[in-house]
Amino acid sequence: MKLVETSKLCSVLWETETESTNTRLRELANQSYLSDYTLVVTANQTAGRGRLTRSWVTPAGQALATSLLLPKWESTQIAASWAPLLVGAALQHSLTALLPVSLKWPNDILAVGGSANGKKLCGILCETLPDGRIIAGAGINLFIGEADLPTPQATSLTASGVAAAVAVSEQGQTVADPPGTVLADAILASYVAELKRLFTLARTDPARLYQTVTERMQTIGQSVRAExxxxxxxxxxxxxxxxxxxxxxKGGDGLLTSVAAGDVWHLRPVAETAIE
Incomplete structure (x- = not known):
């Protein structure tokens, strides 16, 4: 499958089927040198992994699994633990052209508004290679119908009512069909371009990067429960x-707690607004 617009921004390796795009990109990087911003992508990932060793399973042809090779993190002015936040901010930017979405700490993209309000549209998993480069893995639910979503907390572009995605689903088409390919290509091209821009900010202007990420993160200011x-x-x-x-x-007693890992739940619905 050809991703014309995305290929203008990075080297694209399309996999008809793979167990995990993160694993595949790691294998390829270990076998030979890959250029920065090489992208492995598939619409049929059979053994995907999420954060905390959770699985990420989607119907073939109905979602995208992507892994983008970022440059060595030591060239930036921020901690490597910021990588999922950059990926999430880039995804939020690319999907906002289709529907209101927000970034939830640390690595989920949630739909904003309508019947899908607060439901998960994308997941992110970042891993570090021995040479210091980062594999930025992301899964995007595209054309999965409401009845086929993996959990009640999940959604997709189709289930969220995005017209272009609904049209693909109604025709019984997939990512491999021209309308699905065009939509997937537009999302990925915007995502890659924005992630490259944010990585440049990580190198040159971390204060501006911090502002950009926090503006796109709906978690800030929310009442939350961190497990x-x-x-x-x-x-x-x-x-x-x-x-x-x-x-x-900040707890009710005024004390501040720093949470580096865990599950965070918004205790009130995500506001029906999103930062572009």
Whole structure:
């Protein structure tokens, strides 16, 4: 499948089927040198992985699984733990052209408004290679119907009512058909262009990058519950992001807690607005 617009921005390796685009990109990078911003993409990922070793399973032809090779992180002025935040901010930017979406800390894209409000549209998983480069993995639910979504908390472009995606679904088409390919190509081209721009900011203007990411993150200012890996929970108001990409939560007692890992839940519905 040819992704014409995306190919103008990076080297694209289309996989008809693969267990995991992150694993495939890692294999290719270990076998020979790959240029920065090489993109592995498929619409049929059979054993995808999400954060905290969770699986990411979608019907063939109905979603995109992508892995983009970022340059060595040591060339930036920020911690590598910011990588998922950059990827999320870039995805939020690209999808806002189709529907209102927001970034939830640390790595989910949520639909904003309508019946899909607060539901997960994309997931992100970043991994580091031995040479210091970052694999930026992202999954995007495109044409999955409501009945076929993996969980009640998930959504897709079709289930969210995006007209171009609904038209593909109604015709029984997939990413491989021309209308589906054009839509996927437009999303990926915008995503890659924005992620490259944000990576440049990470090198040259981290203060501006921080402002951009926090403006796109709906979690900031929300009442949240953070469930930590040790089984404890923190409840309070999310106030910002720290130097290491951690979420800062202010509890009812006024004390600040930094959360570096865990599941965060918004305790009230995501506001029906989104930052472009």
């Amino acid at each position: 930590l890996p040790d089984g404890t929970a923190v409840i309070g108001t999310a106030t910002g992001i720290g130097d290491a990409g951690e979420l800062t939560i």
